[in-house]
Amino acid sequence: MSRRTTQRGPRDERGVLAARILSVARTAFSEDGWAGTTIRSIARQADVDPALIYHYFGSKESLLDACTTVPQDFLDRIADTWAAPRDQLGERLVALTLENWESTDSGPVLRAILLIAAHEAGTRAKLRNLVANALMGPADIGQGEAERGRRSGFIASQLLGLGLMRYVWEIEPVASMNAAEVIAAVGPTIQRYVNGELSPSSSATVDG
């Protein structure tokens, strides 16, 4: 576990060091805020020279961007899930949400985006884009962009709230419940947001 064992060559070392810098940066930006975080403080916690961070990432802005960018694999899995039969989408999307949070690749990125978006406008725009495009991009649900946006928004409100409860705030019993129980409870919510009735006017046909 000594650092030396990871230094097998320039490329490996770069990957290891970059990953360590990103991990430290995510926590720093999330907990100390954009304004309260400096390249110097990240360098100190990651045990690297500040110049290396500038060399790898260019600037504090680019470092923030890098540490809040979801892996391509994450986007691919979302696209795959939307290819499932429509009546399975609710449960499949909840299952995918749990997998994504539990993944060491995408979990820390999701956490960082949600926490940093609360105070940093650029990350908020990124979250907005993720919800509007990546999360719902592959879906052909809803009639037109407006309805698609509404359904996307409600799906995100439930799935992001679930992720925070279970993995960030760690509130029991949701935090420790097994995946099957969570999928059974939340799947129907998401299924309704995908293709159920959402508007109040349907139950009573109002006309003028």
Next chain:
Amino acid sequence: MSRRTTQRGPRDERGVLAARILSVARTAFSEDGWAGTTIRSIARQADVDPALIYHYFGSKESLLDACTTVPQDFLDRIADTWAAPRDQLGERLVALTLENWESTDSGPVLRAILLIAAHEAGTRAKLRNLVANALMGPADIGQGEAERGRRSGFIASQLLGLGLMRYVWEIEPVASMNAAEVIAAVGPTIQRYVNGELSPSSSATVDG
């Protein structure tokens, strides 16, 4: 709007200054983190002497506690809502959530609790307590504490996620949708978490 107009007497002045300190503290703890916030920095932003903050609140810990304590009125409104007919609870709880976030009394406190709970253990315990007791305290739903806890957790996952989408991350169209649309869309979700079927075993009775 000058500060002088608020200084009508010692009691009024104390209320005004305390409210200003709490407001600044909520933003500071949320955006700069617990570790990154000092009484001195709050005093500077609130334009008061640090000694006044110690005089009013005693310590940084007590100040955090004060600025993340929900108003009694908020708890009373929750209790009132749970007294509604059971089949109206879904819509009533969503409507209450929107009111609470839009209230200048409880909205900033909710925001502060959710953001600070992400990195500060004491506030996380407070959020946990709020979900387990205050949010569901007046309710007699579920058979026993375990089921009650599960239902409470799922209700919170949706209502807290909705609050963040609409009021903190401000993601459209959910952020600007009118209240009736949000209540129509999310009410049935909450209604099902209150008294609908949540477990997977009901649709197929598995026995050994």
